[in-house]
Amino acid sequence: MPPQPRPLGGQSPPVEQAPACGVDPAKLCQGEYAIRVKSHIAVLAAPLLTGCGGRHSWLAGAGAEARIIETLFWPFLFGAAVLWLAVMALAIAAFRSRREETRGLVRAIIIGGGAIVPGIIVAALLVIGLVTLRALAAMQPGLSVQVDGEQWWWRVVYDTPAGAVVTANEIRLPRGETAELLLSSDDVIHAFWAPALGGKMDMIPGRTNRLTLTPLTPGSWGGLCAEYCGGAHAQMRFDVTVMEPAAFGDWLAAEAEPASAQALARQDGLSVFLDSGCGACHSVRGTEAAGQVGPDLTHFAARQRLGAGIAPLTDAALRRWITRTQDMKPGVEMPAYPDLSPEALDALVGFLMALK
Amino acid sequence: MKRRHRHIALAAAFLPVAAAAFWFAAPYNIAASVEHYAPIRALLNGYMKNAVAIRAARTEPPDWFDPDDPALIRLGAGHFATGCAACHGAPGRPRSPVVRGMLPEPTRLESAQYSTGEYYWLARHGLKYTGMPGWAGEGRDDEPWALAAFLGNYAALSPGDYHDLAWGPSPPPSDAAAMTLGGVAGPQTPFDGCARCHGRDGLGRDGTAPKLAGQSAEYLAAALDAYAGNRRQSGFMEPVAAALSPRLRAELARRFAGMPPASPVPDGAPPPGDAARGRTLAERGDEHDEIPSCIACHGGDGTAPRAPDIPRLAGQDARWIVVWLRMWRDGPIPDTPGAPRMAAAARGLDDDEIADLAAFYSTAASAGANRER
Numbered sequence: 001m002p003p004q005p006r007p008l009g010g011q012s013p014p015v016e017q018a019p020a021c022g023v024d025p026a027k028l029c030q031g032e033y034a035i036r037v038k039s040h041i042a043v044l045a046a047p048l049l050t051g052c053g054g055r056h057s058w059l060a061g062a063g064a065e066a067r068i069i070e071t072l073f074w075p076f077l078f079g080a081a082v083l084w085l086a087v088m089a090l091a092i093a094a095f096r097s098r099r100e101e102t103r104g105l106v107r108a109i110i111i112g113g114g115a116i117v118p119g120i121i122v123a124a125l126l127v128i129g130l131v132t133l134r135a136l137a138a139m140q141p142g143l144s145v146q147v148d149g150e151q152w153w154w155r156v157v158y159d160t161p162a163g164a165v166v167t168a169n170e171i172r173l174p175r176g177e178t179a180e181l182l183l184s185s186d187d188v189i190h191a192f193w194a195p196a197l198g199g200k201m202d203m204i205p206g207r208t209n210r211l212t213l214t215p216l217t218p219g220s221w222g223g224l225c226a227e228y229c230g231g232a233h234a235q236m237r238f239d240v241t242v243m244e245p246a247a248f249g250d251w252l253a254a255e256a257e258p259a260s261a262q263a264l265a266r267q268d269g270l271s272v273f274l275d276s277g278c279g280a281c282h283s284v285r286g287t288e289a290a291g292q293v294g295p296d297l298t299h300f301a302a303r304q305r306l307g308a309g310i311a312p313l314t315d316a317a318l319r320r321w322i323t324r325t326q327d328m329k330p331g332v333e334m335p336a337y338p339d340l341s342p343e344a345l346d347a348l349v350g351f352l353m354a355l356k
Numbered sequence: 357m358k359r360r361h362r363h364i365a366l367a368a369a370f371l372p373v374a375a376a377a378f379w380f381a382a383p384y385n386i387a388a389s390v391e392h393y394a395p396i397r398a399l400l401n402g403y404m405k406n407a408v409a410i411r412a413a414r415t416e417p418p419d420w421f422d423p424d425d426p427a428l429i430r431l432g433a434g435h436f437a438t439g440c441a442a443c444h445g446a447p448g449r450p451r452s453p454v455v456r457g458m459l460p461e462p463t464r465l466e467s468a469q470y471s472t473g474e475y476y477w478l479a480r481h482g483l484k485y486t487g488m489p490g491w492a493g494e495g496r497d498d499e500p501w502a503l504a505a506f507l508g509n510y511a512a513l514s515p516g517d518y519h520d521l522a523w524g525p526s527p528p529p530s531d532a533a534a535m536t537l538g539g540v541a542g543p544q545t546p547f548d549g550c551a552r553c554h555g556r557d558g559l560g561r562d563g564t565a566p567k568l569a570g571q572s573a574e575y576l577a578a579a580l581d582a583y584a585g586n587r588r589q590s591g592f593m594e595p596v597a598a599a600l601s602p603r604l605r606a607e608l609a610r611r612f613a614g615m616p617p618a619s620p621v622p623d624g625a626p627p628p629g630d631a632a633r634g635r636t637l638a639e640r641g642d643e644h645d646e647i648p649s650c651i652a653c654h655g656g657d658g659t660a661p662r663a664p665d666i667p668r669l670a671g672q673d674a675r676w677i678v679v680w681l682r683m684w685r686d687g688p689i690p691d692t693p694g695a696p697r698m699a700a701a702a703r704g705l706d707d708d709e710i711a712d713l714a715a716f717y718s719t720a721a722s723a724g725a726n727r728e729r
Contacts, residue, residue: 186644275662277697280641280652291652292643333646335700339693 055222058195062221062242064178064214065136065198072132079121139212141180145171149183149190149203151229152236152332153295153308158252165256166283168295170303171223172241174248178214191227194240200226215242220304231331237309258286259298262354269351272344276337284355294334300355307332318349388459404483411481412473418498418682419707420675423472423505427563427673432506433521434553434564435592440503443487446522448515460486465510476504493591495688498679500591524561526551546604547611549596558615563673565592570617574664576609578692588690617659617671627674627715629708634716637709645704650713653697657720665694670720677714681705 054060061067090109148155158165171194173179183192185203192211193200201211215221225236243251264270264286273279279289285298295308303313307329311317321328322345325336340348378384392400422428437446443462445451455462470478479500482490491500506521513521526548550568555561558569568576582588583597584605597605638658641649650669655661658669669677684702689695705713 274652277648277653277662277666280648280650280701289652291641291648293641293646293648333700333703335696337697 055220056195056224060196060217060221062215062217062219063194063197064139064216065212066196067216068132068135069199072128075128076125079125083121136212139178139214141178141212143174143177143179144182145173145179146182146184147171147192147203149185149187149192149225149229149236151187152225152232152329154236154238155186155295158255160252160256162256165252166296167255167299167303169305169308170239170241172243172248172251173213173215174245175215175218175242177245178212181211181213183209183211188229189227190225190229190236192223193226194221194223194238196221197240197242202227213240215240218242218244222309224309232329235308235310235329237305239304239309241304255299255302259284259355263351263356266347266351266354268347269349269354272340272348273351276340276344276348281334297352297355301353302356315349315353318352319345322348388457391459408470408474408477412471412477415473415477417473417476417501417504420678421501421505423508425505425675427561427675428502428505429509430506430521430524430561430564431553431592432502432504433518434524435503436506437522437552438595439492439591446515447510447513447518458487462487465507467511468507470507472504472508475507476500479503479507491591492594493589493688496589496591496683498683502592523552524564525556546600546608550608550612553592554612557618558612559618560673563675566676567617567672568612569615570659570668571613572661572664572668573606573610573613575661575667576613577606578665580605580609582690582692587692589688617668627711627718629674629711629713629715631712631715631719634709634712634714638713638716642704642709645706645709647704647709648701650701650717653701658717659720669717672718674714674718677717678710681710681713682707685710 058066059070061070090113144159146157146159148157154169154171156167156169156171158167171181181192183201183203184207185205187205189205190203191200192203194213196217197213197215198211201209203209219242221240221242223238223240225233227233229236270287273284274287274289279287279291281291281294283290283292283296283298285296289297301313305311306313306317306321310329311321317328323336323338323340325332325334337345391397436444441449443451443455443458444465445455445462447466451462451464478488480491480497482488493499526544553561553565554568555564558567560567579588580593580597580600581602583590583593584600584602586594600608637647638650638654641647650658653662653666654669658671661668681702684698685705689699
């Protein structure tokens with residue numbers, strides 16, 4: 001049997017079992033050979049193609065900006081392919097030709113291929129790029145969201161007529177509306193990137209960068225910090241949830257409210273939360289917890305994920321986060337609470353999971 | 357020329373053999389009962405003095421260190437009675453005859469000629485091959501300065517002065533008797549031992565030691581247990597806590613916890629920080645420097661901690677608050693369950709903010725007077 005190419009990614013696509021064919025197992029039948037070649041191509045291509053789908057793919061085209069960038073990508077790719085073919089053709093021709101024959105051509109190739117053709121190509125790309133940039137800049141935002149990068153999470157503040165609405169680690173946006181993201185940082189340089197929706201942009205301490213996103217496809221899209229920012233950089237993620245405008249309006253109104261009465265009725269859990277000093281860093285509006293250092297937890301349980309997008313928000317994950325914080329996210333600034341009694345932990349988790 | 361080289365080579369080959377023979381046969385008597393030869397004694401003595409002087413010269417005292425601060429001198433005296441007097445004697449107290457059998461004999465400090473920095477270095481690090489131990493609280497670079505302050509004033513102390521400093525309100529062991537080895541045991545009770553520094557009212561003898569009155573019994577017992585188990589570092593507290601049985605530690609914790617906290621009366625100059633800024637920081641924290649609020653755990657004005665394992669801060673002496681916050685920031689971090697939380701809280705503080713917090717909490721209102729959340 002020929003050696004199997006090893007899949008590059010984690011998933012190994014199905015490889016057909018060699019059917020019994022003749023006496024010699026090392027000898028392949030003709031049809032089988034064709035299947036095998038195909039499967040080899042599949043094995044090689046699958047890991048490459050997995051990058052083209054999913055919630056982190058810029059080819060998902062979930063936002064107008066991502067689509068604009070995609071339209072920029074194809075001409076670039078086409079141009080690059082043409083150039084590559086031309087250079088390869090020239091290289092082959094150069095190997096085949098004799099020196100005397102090409103003497104007259106050299107000057108033309110140097111001037112044409114070194115100055116004129118690249119000049120035309122770069123000028124054309126510049127025009128395409130500027131037109132694209134103009135299209136990106138022309139998007140008129142209807143919603144303004146301030147996003148601050150922190151080590152290692154995201155502070156999200158919606159600017160609404162009724163005042164600022166503070167949340168963290170999950171950004172919800174209305175479908176079809178252009179949102180303006182005002183990006184900054186409180187410590188080191190981070191970069192905001194929700195690939196499915198648009199380009200990435202640096203978050204620089206002391207200045208505000210503006211990025212517009214116009215989501216088109218409802219759903220949950222992934223985002224991440226795209227600039228190394230310290231130990232837990234790889235665990236600095238977020239979710240962008242694209243909602244229908246009406247549902248988004250309802251959500252934003254709910255997010256502006258203090259913690260639900262249902263959560264505040266869980267007196268035991270609230271006491272554990274306050275007496276353990278959680279309020280020194282976290283805010284839960286409607287209680288005396290008003291800390292500004294860490295993520296606002298007023299509607300914590302309405303988020304999909306925990307610890308800045310690193311784990312689905314479940315009871316078990318939350319317990320682990322509270323008691324073994326450093327294990328889940330090494331370097332995180334939140335200290336762990338391994339010494340909470342089981343009853344206190346139950347009450348605390350119950351309270352937090354009720355913060356819808 | 358060649359011949360000379362051959363001699364040198366022979367000597368070089370012989371030297372290790374001679375050294376090995378010396379090591380094996382051990383002709384130099386290391387018995388403490390036999391004095392050093394005079395040249396060797398002078399050599400060792402001189403080397404020790406040089407080593408101490410050079411290292412002490414590189415040691416900077418912390419900004420809060422005042423060699424004439426009475427509270428610091430009392431604290432140093434209190435620890436001297438616990439940890440040093442057994443070997444070095446004390447004003448009016450001869451050394452135990454056992455100690456006089458040591459070689460080198462522990463120095464009588466009346467006639468010692470060390471600078472404050474040298475006393476600090478000696479107390480912090482000790483001396484190899486002499487029986488002089490390093491500081492019992494690992495990493496507590498701040499604590500031995502109290503001893504340096506005390507020893508800087510040692511020569512001028514009468515036996516009465518010393519008793520007042522080291523024993524304060526507690527009855528000292530019988531006067532003029534030789535020191536006993538193995539602790540400060542005298543006719544006193546364990547409570548008398550605590551009261552030497554913390555006061556019989558638990559109010560800390562004007563800043564000598566932290567105020568214990570008004571702390572919860574849980575907090576005090578946990579602190580004593582941590583000191584006794586080497587999970588919390590302090591050269592002052594570890595020796596005394598380790599000498600107490602767990603039952604006794606719990607009993608003493610209850611006794612001090614039951615004492616009424618006094619309203620803080622700022623005596624003398626106000627602390628250097630800005631109390632108003634300290635209050636703002638304590639109440640709100642600082643989002644940009646990652647400083648959580650203090651009140652979320654320690655309560656509104658530091659009088660009513662949120663949980664029994666959290667200490668009361670109101671009215672503590674400013675110097676103690678500075679020393680603690682720097683310890684929480686720079687280490688050594690105790691090995692206790694809540695310690696990572698306090699360490700995380702202190703991580704972002706700078707020295708000015710620590711001074712502000714010390715000014716606020718040392719003058720914070722007494723219980724009930726100004727409680728706010």
